[in-house]
Amino acid sequence: MATDRSELTSYGWRQLRARTLAASDICIVCGHGGSDTVDHIHPVSKGGARLDPDNVAPIHGVAGCPTCLRKCNSEKGDKPLADVVQLATSVDWFAGP
Numbered sequence: 263m264a265t266d267r268s269e270l271t272s273y274g275w276r277q278l279r280a281r282t283l284a285a286s287d288i289c290i291v292c293g294h295g296g297s298d299t300v301d302h303i304h305p306v307s308k309g310g311a312r313l314d315p316d317n318v319a320p321i322h323g324v325a326g327c328p329t330c331l332r333k334c335n336s337e338k339g340d341k342p343l344a345d346v347v348q349l350a351t352s353v354d355w356f357a358g359p
């Protein structure tokens with residue numbers, strides 16, 4: 263079980279990332295386009311499948327979102343997607359128009 267880091271840069275992972283971004287660049291956290299990386303919907307550290315296309319989705323990386331300027335990937339961090347999106351939704355909801 264010492265493969266944790268090296269698998270993140272493995273051929274399979276890079277392939278999956280490229281394929282995911284080719285299919286869509288809509289960020290799973292903020293919903294805007296222009297994602298430049300991908301992330302696991304269910305974190306691998308929490309038992310998510312590392313190389314399952316259904317568990318990988320586009321997200322804004324270190325550069326952040328060009329539309330809303332959120333740092334989606336660092337916001338998400340190691341949390342399950344549902345936590346982050348619920349959080350963002352409730353903030354928007356209470357902030358109002």
Ligand SMILES: [Zn+2]
Pocket residue numbers: 289290291292293294321322327332334
């Ligand atoms: Zn985003």
Ligand SMILES: [Zn+2]
Pocket residue numbers: 289292293294327328329330331332
């Ligand atoms: Zn955005």
